[in-house]
Amino acid sequence: MHTGIFSDVDLLAEGRHQSWLSIPWSVDRSPYYQIKIPIIRLRRGSGPRLLLMAGNHGDEYEGNIALFQLARQLDTASIQGEITILPMLNAPAVLAGRRRSPLDDGNLNRAFPGDPAGTPTGRLAHFLEHVLMPAHDVVLDLHSGGTSMAHLPTSLIERQGDEAHYRRMLQLMLSLGMPYGFIAENGADAPTSMAAAARAGAIGLSGEFGGGGTVTPETMAATRSAIDNLLLATGVVAEPVLSKTVLRAKTRLLRLTSHAQAIYATRPGWFEPAQLPGDTVERGQVAGYYHDFNRPEEAEQVLTFGVAGVVLSQRLHAMSQSGDCLVQVAVPYDTEHDERNVGMA
Structure with missing residues (x-):
């Protein structure tokens, strides 16, 4: 299937692989320009399959920092299963410090299921929902409030799928160990990454880990701990990778209803x-x-x-x-x- 994205990453290969997702997009200064999105993938035998993403919005930085660190520190010998890391998912937006892509003004978290023949944001959304997400069991999409909002640090899920799917999603959200958890009800057709994960058959998890276009020691500790808690809860690792001591709070569940x-x-x-x-x-x-x-x-x-x-x-x-x-x-x-x-x- 043509997705408008090219990559040499083999989803079936054992070991560690680092490469790029490449999106052809001609610009005035470079007619054969390609948007380059870093992708790191580790596989060792059979086991849980995790897709970890940050930079869906380009002005939310806790996830970028934590996932680049995770990609450097993870060793294939220390995992059982598969981990795919996209630490700078919407690369044009991240590099510009903008919520939306400067190339097409696209908001990636409102672009699913995407369009393989569309603009860069639509192509990326289509590739995620139709190629990467179906190849994984769990998707974690890390967010924060962005430049304009302060946000209560919270884990997040959307009520999606059947009852068994929702129960597993809620279990994994609670395993992140955040003091608050937010449950959204956006519907099965929502244009968000969490709805896309559900349509692809994966468990979708997210969270808002800070805000203001900055990071703090507290927000970084919470982000690193949540990632470690998920890796441990799924069994893909046996020891924390990013945190000396992971944080595990009893989660208070919240929602918006009107x-x-x-x-x-x-x-x-x-x-x-x-x-x-x-x-x-x-x-x-x-x-x-x-x-x-x-x-x-x-x-x-x-x-x-x-x-x-x-x-x-x-x-x-x-x-x-x-x-x-x-x-x-x-x-x-x-x-x-x-x-x-x-x-x-």
Whole structure:
């Protein structure tokens, strides 16, 4: 099948292989230009098959750093099964420090199932969903809030597949050991990597590990630990690779259920938050203030939360435009049914 991407990586070969996914895309300075996306693959015998990705969005860096380190430190002799690593998945966006690709303005996490004859973002999405994801059992796609958002560090899954598929997905999400876990319900046809993984028959896992277009010791420790916890939980390794001591928190499950959980700007202005991600808030509590510097005679607008819950994400840039999401509140997930099915304590 022509996918619009070329690669010499053999998914059946034993050992360690490092190469590129190459996407032909003519540009003014180079008519035969190819986008080069690094891919590292290790295989030793039979066992779990993991696809680890970062850089789906180009301004989220915890996953890039951790997966490049993992690729350097992993030894084929220390694994049982297969690990494919894409540490800079949307390479044009990562190298430009942008959420979307500068080549086609594509948002990769809204591009699935993709188009093999389309722009680079569509071709990459098609290759992932139709070639790489079906060759793996588990897909981990690492995210953070990006340049414009602060995000509560959380693991993430979408409710996808049948009950057995969902139970296994929830088990593995809890194994990441994050203090919060977020369950999204985007539907089987969603254009996201998690929905693509489910359509490909794989378990899709994700997470938001930081934000602000930067990293901290805390966000890096959480990211490295989550990766190690997944490798250990699936049995592909016997010892942690990135962490001397892995972090294992009891995960509190959260979700978004309605548009009332978000506050959006409806005009240009400057946002002053009153709470921080992770804060527990009540309905009607002050979420922040919205200022209009062009109308100095007007008092700031008081913004209040529409529901009670936990602040999940918040805009970092004070200057805002109509349509910008200023803050989101997640509500606790009703876990009674899920706890019975996955054997949670």
